[in-house]
Amino acid sequence: QVTLRESGPALVKPTQTLTLTCTFSGFSLSTSGMCVSWIRQPPGKALEWLALIDWDDDKYYSTSLKTRLTISKDTSKNQVVLTMTNMDPVDTATYYCARTTATYSGSYYFDYWGQGTLVTVSS
């Protein structure tokens, strides 16, 4: 049974750095084809992909946010960590992590999701 759970602060101040942890079970990030992604969704708005880390420790970032994002993994702990610097009120959103499967053709799909964690940016 695959599960993922996001954890981190519910409230951060502008200019601070956000650190979110995704703790997962039921799969291994050392298995070929396995990845974990972070996605966010501002209240009432659409989904936005942020970052992906794969089994080979390759990392991919949203073009618009890549200067602010860092993704990393701890395979032994079954955790993936996302940091986002210089937080702003527009970054207020529910942040999700999702298991991501990479296909042989080079596509990806998000087949299991965490429940999400709401992060509010306010002074």
Place this chain on the structure above:
Amino acid sequence: DIQMTQSPSSLSASVGDRVTITCQASQDISNYLNWYQQKPGKAPKLLIYDASNLETGVPSRFSGSGSGTDFTFTISSLQPEDIATYYCQQSGKLTFGGGTKVEIK
């Protein structure tokens, strides 16, 4: 960056109706297109991957088609439990469309 344009942004249909949502990519993406369903207050759920492959356990009334720049998602007979927002996603660069909110008339 590849832009994904979904239409309509919302629709209202009756139970049993056939519902169609389109997604257009700003450049050729082959069949690299996923569809997700998101119910209010819940995480999204994968329905279709690589344009037309139904995820395991997803009812067969859901289907997807298309390649290149133009894609279609269809619910063959709308059910009350299908009320949700549906998103397409370019599965190479992972960009999402703006979503289509489906309501019951």
